[in-house]
Amino acid sequence: MEKLRIAVAGGGVGGMTLALALQAKGHEVTIYEKAGAFGRIGADVNLTPNAMHALDGLGLGDVLRATGARAEFRISRMWDDGRETSRLPMSDAAEEKYGAPQLAIHRADLLNALEAALTRGTIRFGAGVAGLAQGAEGATLILEDGERIAADVVIGADGIHSVIRAALFGPDAPSFAGLVSWRAVVPRAALAGAPNLDSFTKWWGPEPTRQIVTFPLTGGDEIFVFATTGQDGWGEEGWTLPGDVEELRAAYADFHPEARALLAACTEVMRSALHVREPMPRWSSGRVTLLGDAAHPMVPFMAQGACMAIEDAIVLARALDAGAQDVPAALIAYEDSRRARTAAVQRGSLANDWMKQGGNADWVYGYHAWTAPLGEPAPAA
Known part of the structure; x- marks a missing residue:
């Protein structure tokens, strides 16, 4: 197997999940994170069964289950009379049906679990990303202090205001x-x-x-x-x-x-x-691609923002491992596997009517990032 040097812009949930999956496959990964350290900021991450199944494959299941809280049901109630319009069993029922439960966990606890599992020194804190350059044989991450980082692959996991996204496709702004x-x-x-x-x-x-x-x-x-x-x-x-x-x-x-x-x-x-943002028609160019909110920011009404980033990370790690000899083709296979699914979740979240009256949650919760076919669109709704 060809060992790749991979530079990841952004040390959030998606970036660290990707780094952990790539390190497990023997690749050399460094994360460049603008913050000086991780603090106990934010509040929660809802890890629905699709995300927990992905994280279980990285060996994080026990520590996350010990820290997080298991939701018994997913319940919809009406604002005026309080009546229930749907009740979906989770916890043990979800684990039996989907292979993993739903957990609610503080974002800091999830980041701590991911960081602890990474090879020591994987994250460079205080290393903000300013830009990007690339050629046929590699890509270069440019830091705010002017340092240039040569890599075989650069991943933009740097959120809704992604520097890597702007470098690839030009500046734009998300809509309020x-x-x-x-x-x-x-x-x-x-x-x-x-x-x-x-x-x-x-x-x-x-x-x-x-x-x-x-x-x-x-x-x-x-x-x-x-x-x-x-x-x-x-x-x-x-x-x-x-x-x-x-x-x-x-x-x-x-x-x-x-x-x-x-x-x-x-x-x-x-x-x-x-x-x-509207779903993007492309995420990749040459040896650079996007992941998570950098590619598909979404409102939180399906509780899938972090979950989609985790899925992205696993599929991208699989694609790079399988296509290390042809990185641009591997990145195209990754985004072809993911665009339709994440676009459906973006639009479903914005519509804000998912599971209001019940329905089938299998297309969201039953997705398995470790076994989903590479290069083929995942079923959406």
């Missing part, structure tokens, strides 16, 4: 979706007596802009609360800012008492602008 998300973490004890705390529960509002989602976090000791409201524009500096709890509660004053009780327990919230 007209939605603001609110996130809070609440001690379970503050919600004593509330129903369905061990399930992923979504309260559907009278319009698509308003919804509340809750699920267990940190082994079930905490409950993550996620809500959205409509907004005409986003004029503030920064994409994530402290929010006003009273403003959030006022936006849901007409919701069922059990839903309002969730917001009443929130003491602090963070507010973020949600952005979208």
Whole structure:
């Protein structure tokens, strides 16, 4: 097997999953991460069975199961009378059906598990990426301090504002979706007596802009609360800012008492602008490709943003391992395997009606990145 030198821009969930999968196959990987270190930022990652199955294949299953919380059901409830419109068994039922459960885990715990599994020194912190150059025999990652990193392959896993994406396809900007998300973490004890705390529960509002989602976090000791409201524009500096709890509660004053009780327990919230892009017709050029939000940013209404990046990482590692002698062809096989599926999830997330009335979740949860055919579009919906 030909050993490849691979430079990954971005040390998030997708970039580290890719590095771990490539190292397991004997390739030389370095991640270039702008941040000086990983902190306990963010709140949650929903690892649905498709993502957990992928991570199980990297040997991370035990540590993630010990840290994360297993959702018992995926429940839909209506905003006014609280009636259930769907209830999908998860936990052991999902493991039996799909080969893995659904876990909710703090993003920092997931990053820590990935980092601990990587070869020491894989991540270069404080190494922001400024640009890219490439020729027929290789690609060069250009860092903000001017250092040039020669590689056989460069992967842009650097998020929605990807430098690598702009270098490949020109500058552009994501569109504000007209939605603001609110996130809070609440001690379970503050919600004593509330129903369905061990399930992923979504309260559907009278319009698509308003919804509340809750699920267990940190082994079930905490409950993550996620809500959205409509907004005409986003004029503030920064994409994530402290929010006003009273403003959030006022936006849901007409919701069922059990839903309002969730917001009443929130003491602090963070507010973020949600952005979208249309699905891309291409992700790759020569020896460079994109992964995760750099290729297909999506709103979080199907809880698949991190999951799609994890799937990308496994399929890309398989493609590079199989096609190490012809990297450009391997990258095309990777994106051909992924574009239709991720586009369907992007559009389904934006429509925000998935599983409202029940339905078949198999096309999302039953996908197995380790065995999906390379170079062939995955079934979508």
